Amino acid sequence: MPAVIDWDLAVATGVRLVRPGPQVSRDEAKNAVTELRRLSREAEGHVKEFTGIDSAPPEEATIVDRPGWIRANVDGFKVVLEPLTDKVGSSMPGIVSAVGSRITGVEVGAVLAFLASRVLGQYELFLPPDPDGNAPTGRLTLVAPNIVHAERELAVDPRDFRLWVCLHEETHRVQFTGVPWLREYLQSQMTEFLTISDLDLSTLLHRMRDVTDAVADAFKGGDSNIIEAIQTPEQKTILDRVTAVMTLVEGHGDYVMDAVGPSVVPSVADIRAKFHHRRAGGSRIDQIIRRLLGIELKMKQYAEGSTFVKAVVNEAGMAGFNRVWTSPNTLPTRQEISDPHLWMHRVLNSNALPPHNTQNGQNGQNGTTPPTNNDPNNPE
Template sequence: MQVIDWDLAVATGVRLVRPGPQVSREEARHAVQELRRLSREAEVHVQEFARINGAAAPVEATVVDRPGWIRANVDGFRVVLEPLTEKVNERRSQIPAIVGAVGSRVTGVEVGAVLAFLAARVLGQYELFLPPDPSGQAPTGRLTLVAPNIVHTERELGVVPRDFRLWVCLHEETHRVQFTGVPWLREYVRGQMTEFLLASDLDLGTMLERLRAASDAVADAIKGGEGNLIDAIQTPEQKEILSRLTAVMTLVEGHGDYVMDAVGPSVVPSVAEIRAKFQHRREGGSRLDRTIRRLLGVDLKMKQYAEGSTFVRQVVNEIGIDGFNRVWHSPETLPTHTEIADPTLWLTRVGTPKELPSPNGHS
């Protein structure tokens, strides 16, 4: 039994997503070529600055349109949700067939609508969870850039296109370096996500209770409150797991933001202008846009960028980039939520560079 009707999710997302900006065939071709080239250029800058050794050999970014991003993310979702699908199938006798059939189609439409909303906003991402390559030759992750969104945003902000495109590539390339250069990080994140999914309550009564909570969250968000769907549908155990997962994602997102701005001045002349305009854009949007962002937890992601970047900046200022890189030594050296808010706690717990070997085995 499917938890989500994936084909319907793709069809819904592709149908609902807004078209990209109007560009000529030549402009589109140039944007795609430049993004691919800049993704390779960004790799050199990130490696030199971040000093995380062992990253996989760079591969040219995959450049997609909005429907392409939707299809790619559905592939990734199917991989991530596989443990939950297996759990549901083990309990299929407890769930009436009609409930399962209708439920998978309802969630398919819902997922498609969410993807349509996000597909018009995401500039790029490092896709961690792609279906395994049968040949075993393809890398485990993929750097993806959404060309229409990058072009739309640079026009909206009125910034230098080449500078903005490289700036975006620097952030996403940092994620590629993180997840391929730190051997345990990808499986740690996947393990936490699997643990989160398997902590779900799947009996019918609990599912109905979660739906009521989700409805209350929607009503609260529409009224301008802080309600969001992620909080509404969690079990107590899931909240504890999500705290760990959010902490590590705050770190990797903040590190990406820190690197893109720190590298920026030497290779992106207008980086200060781009950051100021982009930050203002992040905080804006219509009331409906802000409500949906709140419901989906997108505002939480924006907060992660800021908190994570502040943590990285303070630690690097205190003990340098090599000292900061102790954070990648093991899951035990990752900062907690509390330590991200107060970096001195992490510095005290983890120690100075001479007390702890680096993730590459050097002191």
Template sequence: MPAVIDWDLAVATGVRLVRPGPQVSRDEARQAVAELRRLSREAEGHVKEFTGIDSAPPEEATVVDRPGWIRANVEGFKVVLEPLTEKVGSNMPGIVSAVGSRITGVEVGAVLAFLASRVLGQYELFLPPDPDGNAPTGRLTLVAPNIVHAERELGVDPRDFRLWVCLHEETHRVQFTGVPWLREYLQSQMTEFLTISDLDLSTLLNRMRDVTDAVADAFRGGEGNIIEAIQTPEQKAILDRVTAVMTLVEGHGDYVMDAVGPGVVPSVADIRAKFQRRRGSGSRFDQIIRRLLGLELKMKQYAEGSVFVKSVVAEAGMAGFNRVWTSPNTLPSREEIADPQLWMRRVLGSNALPGQNGSASPNGDEPHRPE
């Protein structure tokens, strides 16, 4: 079957274009890798105790450099985009596929090169099957050069910053290993999003015009981004559901890292203040690219999701909030993210009573363990 994206070219392009990391000695690099692995395990213990989510046993994070992050994400893209590549590849003439796959390979590589110098870490949710054909549960990856660069740029304590980053990323591992249905739900939504695309020539041309308009809008300082430009109405409904889930998990990660932080990260207030300023900085070109790729939306997700979690925990306790992980039906919608009372009335009903210290149910029961 013809390839829709030349993945080898994507990797080669990304590795060629990515900027080099900060200058560190071999000993400094070895020390940073060892500490990040150790702190990732320490962080998961803090997260599990605070959230009350019974997740898989802790594992050391996979620590990579920028090219390693690019290679890992290409493997993840292959898994996520497989339904679309099968659909497009079977309907596309060979010459069109050959040329198009190289173009998209270069484009994907360029995007990954841009992101590879900015991402501190991530929980890789979609991985290739293992030798037995089983889908791995996921993998926590930390990008050591970016963490070192950020801590130097911010002028913060390296150990504190590294643990703070680990707290956020480990929250995602706890979420997805402690709530097994969450990964399958997200994958099914993404598969549906990709496979309902109408890929006839007329539609593709219209989408290209929409993308062009989005690019022009971004350069004018508007809110247009490529992701929104290529949606059908049916896809928008699915993307709204996916966005709500990602807002929840990202906001939960931000809430946990700051709630746990004061007890284990002495300089957390200084780190958070400086990191927030860093998120809003960057050249105009950098800001345009972030807007086009929907990264500005991701920043809003951190803030909106964190406010949602904080509001629910304040009123219903951690046990009440953990009802969110019961099933897809208890996940908040985008409207409920914006108005936590809507979610509490729908899911908790009369149980939305003030908890005690945000960690126990109103009756003093143990925190809810998601199924």
């Protein structure tokens, strides 16, 4: 079956286009890698103690350079996009698929090259099966050149900054290894999102016009992005669920890194202030690309999710907040992320916490059926 995306070309394009990392000596590089591995294990203990989530035993982070991050993410894309590539590949003429796969390969490679110089780390949730056919639970990856570049640019304490980054990424590892159904839930939602696409020629042409409009709007300073431009109404419902859970896990990561920070990262206040300013910066072209790729939406997720977690923990305690991990039905909706009292009223049944705007409240989490209990990149 012809490939829908030429993954080898995507890797080659990304590696060719990605900017080189900062200049470091051999000893500096070796010391950075050693310290990041050590701090990733140290961070896991702080996160488990603070959150009360019983996760898998800690493992050292995988440390990569920018090309290594590109290769790892192509492996993840293959896993996530397999349902769609199987569907499209089986219905597309060979010559169209052959040409299209090279075009999309170059496009994917260019996007990865842009992101590879910005991502500090991530918990790789979707990995190829091992030689026995088993799906790995995930892998914590840190991009050493980007961390070194950021700490130099911000003029912050390297050890403190590295531990601060590890706290965020380790929170994701704790989330997904301590809440067994969460990974399966996300993958099922993403598979449904991809496979309900209507792929006839008329629809594809209409989507291309929507993408063109989104690009034009982004250059005018609007909020349009490519993901929203190509989705169907049915996909929007699913994307709302995925957005809500990703806002939760990203916000939880930001909340934990800053809550744990003062006791183990002495300069956390300085780091947070400088990093927040850096996130909002960049050239106009950089900002446009980030908006088109939905990265600006991700930045909002950090803030909105962190505000949700902080509000619930302040009023219901960490044990009350951890009810969020009970099942898909206890995950917050996008509306509840914006108004935490709605979630507390629905899930915690607390009459002491009346929901705001109850006429707009919902009784459940989008009507989803909980999956069986048998076991999504930190751009700045």
